[in-house]
Amino acid sequence: MALMVLTLIPIGLVMAERAEANIWGELTNTLYAWHKAIGFTVLLLMVVRIAMKMRMTAPAYPDALPRSLQIAAKALHHSIYLLLVLVPLFGWAGVTAFPALITLGGYELPAMPFIPENSELAAQLFGIHGTLAIILALLLIGHMAAAFRHMFKKDGIFKRMV
Numbered sequence: 580m581a582l583m584v585l586t587l588i589p590i591g592l593v594m595a596e597r598a599e600a601n602i603w604g605e606l607t608n609t610l611y612a613w614h615k616a617i618g619f620t621v622l623l624l625m626v627v628r629i630a631m632k633m634r635m636t637a638p639a640y641p642d643a644l645p646r647s648l649q650i651a652a653k654a655l656h657h658s659i660y661l662l663l664v665l666v667p668l669f670g671w672a673g674v675t676a677f678p679a680l681i682t683l684g685g686y687e688l689p690a691m692p693f694i695p696e697n698s699e700l701a702a703q704l705f706g707i708h709g710t711l712a713i714i715l716a717l718l719l720i721g722h723m724a725a726a727f728r729h730m731f732k733k734d735g736i737f738k739r740m741v
């Protein structure tokens with residue numbers, strides 16, 4: 580999922596820039612098709628992930644980790660979970676409103692229920708999608724930096740993650 584999300588962000592930025600510059604063609608369409616297919620897969624995997632998370636308990640934090648850092652880590656993880664649901668939901672809502680549901684191999688994504696076809700609404704939904712995706716990218720950078728820091732500190736946190 581990390582690989583998928585880290586691929587989606589640059590693809591999203593490049594394709595949106597090409598659309599803004601009115602550069603249409605095979606490459607732009609392919610980027611959009613892959614972005615929508617991978618993004619929708621992330622949404623489906625999040626459903627599985629949340630179901631698994633509710634059934635399984637994570638190992639406890641090592642006692643040596645200060646309480647404030649444990650709270651910060653939990654807050655960061657919950658925010659990442661929330662955004663990994665909201666970002667693809669807003670993308671899906673946007674392509675439903677536009678409508679631009681076509682994806683890889685000419686297959687169409689299902690339309691999101693209760694979202695009308697409306698280009699102004701689509702623009703607003705894409706705006707929220709893009710902003711939340713950038714916030715997600717920043718949180719992921721923080722998350723990865725913390726993971727690497729703990730890997731080098733060998734304080735048991737990285738082992739807990741694995």
Ligand code: HEM
Nearest residue numbers: 587588591592595615618619621666667670671705709712
């Ligand atoms: C975790 C999942 C996702 C991430 C991290 C992500 C990330 C991004 C990013 C960074 C952009 C560029 C925003 C901008 O520059 O304005 C973007 C644009 C876009 N995304 Fe996603 N996306 C995800 C899922 C989806 C899904 C599921 C769909 C649709 C099924 C989708 C459809 C789009 C579309 C159509 C745009 C272009 C919007 C425009 O042209 O203004 N995305 N996405």
